[in-house]
Amino acid sequence: MPEIRFNRITGDSVIVATERSRRPEDFTRRKEQRKPPPYIPTCPFCPGNEDKAPPETFRLPAGGGWAVRAMANKFPALSAAGEVRREGTGFKKAIAGVGFHEVIVETPRHDLAPALLPVPHVEQLLEAYRHRFLAFYEDPRIEHVIVFKNHGESAGTSLEHPHSQIVGTPMVPGQVRARIREASRSFDDFGECLYCWCLREELAEGVRIVAEGADFAAFIPYAALSPFHLWIFPKRHVACFGTISRAEMASLAAILKEILLRIYVGLENPDLNYVIRSVSPHDGPVKHFHWYLSIVVRVSTVAGFELGTGMFINTALPEESARFLREVQL
Ligand SMILES: [Zn+2]
Numbered sequence: 001m002p003e004i005r006f007n008r009i010t011g012d013s014v015i016v017a018t019e020r021s022r023r024p025e026d027f028t029r030r031k032e033q034r035k036p037p038p039y040i041p042t043c044p045f046c047p048g049n050e051d052k053a054p055p056e057t058f059r060l061p062a063g064g065g066w067a068v069r070a071m072a073n074k075f076p077a078l079s080a081a082g083e084v085r086r087e088g089t090g091f092k093k094a095i096a097g098v099g100f101h102e103v104i105v106e107t108p109r110h111d112l113a114p115a116l117l118p119v120p121h122v123e124q125l126l127e128a129y130r131h132r133f134l135a136f137y138e139d140p141r142i143e144h145v146i147v148f149k150n151h152g153e154s155a156g157t158s159l160e161h162p163h164s165q166i167v168g169t170p171m172v173p174g175q176v177r178a179r180i181r182e183a184s185r186s187f188d189d190f191g192e193c194l195y196c197w198c199l200r201e202e203l204a205e206g207v208r209i210v211a212e213g214a215d216f217a218a219f220i221p222y223a224a225l226s227p228f229h230l231w232i233f234p235k236r237h238v239a240c241f242g243t244i245s246r247a248e249m250a251s252l253a254a255i256l257k258e259i260l261l262r263i264y265v266g267l268e269n270p271d272l273n274y275v276i277r278s279v280s281p282h283d284g285p286v287k288h289f290h291w292y293l294s295i296v297v298r299v300s301t302v303a304g305f306e307l308g309t310g311m312f313i314n315t316a317l318p319e320e321s322a323r324f325l326r327e328v329q330l
């Protein structure tokens with residue numbers, strides 16, 4: 001019989017196909033993939049075309065060029081100029097669409113996804129994330145900042161050159177607010193951070209752990225919302241990504257690279273998204289929230305049932321997905 005597992009952290013329910021679940025191997029693409037070239041003269045993110053892209057906001061130099069750089073998004077979702085005004089009367093409610101939207105070019109190489117970058121380079125990418133994350137929050141109009149990566153067409157990317165994005169919004173998005181509220185309620189009920197609790201149980205049980213380092217652990221959650229839905233949690237309780245130390249950054253780079261490579265090799269370079277979930281540095285030391293990185297591999301589609309119920313169907317058993325990724329030969 002299928003099992004409906006409850007995800008205490010997201011507040012979602014997921015139907016897990018326990019008996020007729022697909023084998024992890026069934027999710028590999030098994031189709032010919034075009035390997036991109038290392039350099040494309042017309043690509044706006046390839047070296048030599050810096051002047052064709054919007055003005056740079058951050059750069060980590062390397063040799064005579066750069067390793068990672070950030071710039072405004074050419075087609076921003078929000079406008080950097082203007083005031084946060086709340087508008088509307090009666091039923092209508094709106095806020096002026098003020099905010100920041102930048103692109104972080106991960107490498108000068110057109111063909112190197114983060115799974116293929118050396119660990120020190122992934123660390124530089126994380127340094128760029130942290131820098132822009134904190135810079136966005138310095139603007140008093142910004143209430144929430146989200147760092148994310150879309151890899152592959154079905155994950156929503158339109159430009160092939162490896163890049164991440166960062167968006168600062170003038171309000172806390174509803175889903176984020178709901179999770180913080182849920183975490184706060186759980187803290188009141190149990191007197192402990194929900195995420196620390198989750199991590200402690202995952203580490204004790206071990207069956208869903210994919211990789212573990214000194215400072216971070218990567219696991220497929222008990223109630224994973226989709227096949228290979230994976231979380232990387234810092235072991236130290238801390239609510240804001242911006243407080244990550246130099247040593248932790250090196251640790252995170254190592255585990256993130258390992259996980260992305262396991263996914264890349266095991267599932268043959270699937271499309272995926274990852275997101276850093278964090279509260280604002282202005283919130284101070286929050287006891288009930290815990291920042292983390294979430295990876296969603298795009299091997300299943302959200303359809304009518306999910307849209308109509310907010311429930312998910314996971315056709316893979318989280319324990320088996322974790323074992324599969326753990327056993328990928330690197
Ligand atoms: Zn390029």
Ligand SMILES: [Zn+2]
Pocket residue numbers: 193194195196197236237238289290
């Ligand atoms: Zn915690």
